[in-house]
Amino acid sequence: MADEKNLISEQQLQRERTLSRENEIQQTQQANGVRCPKCGTINEPDATYCALCGTFLRTGVCPNCGSEIDPDADFCEACHHYIKTDVCSFCGASFDEQDVYCPECGQPRGGIVCPACHTLNDFSFCKQCGRPLTEQAREMLQRVRQMPEYKELIAIAQEYNELQMQLPYETEQDKERDEELQDLRKRVLQLLAKDKGLQLDVVPTPKRQRVTKEELAENKNRKLDQLADLLNRLAIPEDPSPATVRNYAMAQRPAGVRLAWKCNYKNALHSSPCGCAKPQMGGKWVILGHNSKQDIKDDK
Ligand SMILES: [Zn+2]
Ligand SMILES: [Zn+2]
Ligand SMILES: [Zn+2]
Numbered sequence: 001m002a003d004e005k006n007l008i009s010e011q012q013l014q015r016e017r018t019l020s021r022e023n024e025i026q027q028t029q030q031a032n033g034v035r036c037p038k039c040g041t042i043n044e045p046d047a048t049y050c051a052l053c054g055t056f057l058r059t060g061v062c063p064n065c066g067s068e069i070d071p072d073a074d075f076c077e078a079c080h081h082y083i084k085t086d087v088c089s090f091c092g093a094s095f096d097e098q099d100v101y102c103p104e105c106g107q108p109r110g111g112i113v114c115p116a117c118h119t120l121n122d123f124s125f126c127k128q129c130g131r132p133l134t135e136q137a138r139e140m141l142q143r144v145r146q147m148p149e150y151k152e153l154i155a156i157a158q159e160y161n162e163l164q165m166q167l168p169y170e171t172e173q174d175k176e177r178d179e180e181l182q183d184l185r186k187r188v189l190q191l192l193a194k195d196k197g198l199q200l201d202v203v204p205t206p207k208r209q210r211v212t213k214e215e216l217a218e219n220k221n222r223k224l225d226q227l228a229d230l231l232n233r234l235a236i237p238e239d240p241s242p243a244t245v246r247n248y249a250m251a252q253r254p255a256g257v258r259l260a261w262k263c264n265y266k267n268a269l270h271s272s273p274c275g276c277a278k279p280q281m282g283g284k285w286v287i288l289g290h291n292s293k294q295d296i297k298d299d300k
């Protein structure tokens with residue numbers, strides 16, 4: 001009888017011990033668990049998604065490819081996917097996970113296909129051809145075009161492009177022949193003028209003057225120095241919105257010059273800010289030399 005009583009209390013004690021251990025486990029699990037940023041549920045420490053609402057919980061990892069990323073990054077440089085599900089990639093506005101179109105700018109969550117080159121884009125300017133894809137992007141472009149530094153930049157980029165098309169003299173004879181031709185042209189023009197009874201004191205010089213290879217290279221380098229200086233002055237400061245920095249930088253990009261985007265995040269060279277995980281830290285366009293292609297982290 002006494003044994004039986006003892007057995008019962010032993011069983012009870014056992015049950016209580018088990019219960020308290022379960023409680024303990026639950027408590028430590030809650031202490032080590034991952035709190036869902038959206039609904040507050042405490043999930044298992046190694047949970048990937050919230051058990052209640054399905055929110056992605058591992059902030060340091062890309063939900064698309066599993067690469068390690070900065071918790072503040074909205075773009076994965078490893079798999080080139082836009083990863084935020086509650087922020088519009090085009091304008092930076094917050095939206096609901098269920099929204100297919102951004103309530104702020106009206107752009108689709110799935111991206112925009114560039115009408116010019118057919119590239120699928122997550123951001124407001126085409127990462128391939130630079131074309132503005134949204135109304136906001138076109139407005140940004142208009143605003144940037146009003147800036148004096150930008151006007152100067154475009155003028156010098158244009159001059160540089162003209163130098164790029166200019167052919168230098170190949171040889172010394174080449175140069176002499178050209179001078180003879182210039183001389184002949186001058187005499188013909190003077191004769192024609194005399195024929196019409198005019199006095200031609202100044203013969204108009206042809207618009208594009210040929211120069212030697214060395215002179216041309218020097219002229220080009222001078223333009224590139226001026227461009228680099230202007231791009232430095234146009235460097236983009238930090239901004240809380242990565243969308244703003246991407247749009248602003250893309251609007252600034254002058255055509256016809258080989259450029260890369262140098263970010264302040266890792267000082268990496270990207271083909272554009274569309275390939276950077278944290279453009280909100282600012283950055284600038286830099287001019288590329290002839291053999292620097294391999295340094296670009298390309299975003300195809
Ligand atoms: Zn949740
Ligand atoms: Zn990824
Ligand atoms: Zn938007």
Ligand SMILES: [Zn+2]
Pocket residue numbers: 114115116117118119126127128129130131
């Ligand atoms: Zn395009």
Ligand SMILES: [Zn+2]
Pocket residue numbers: 263264265266267268270275276277278279
């Ligand atoms: Zn970067």
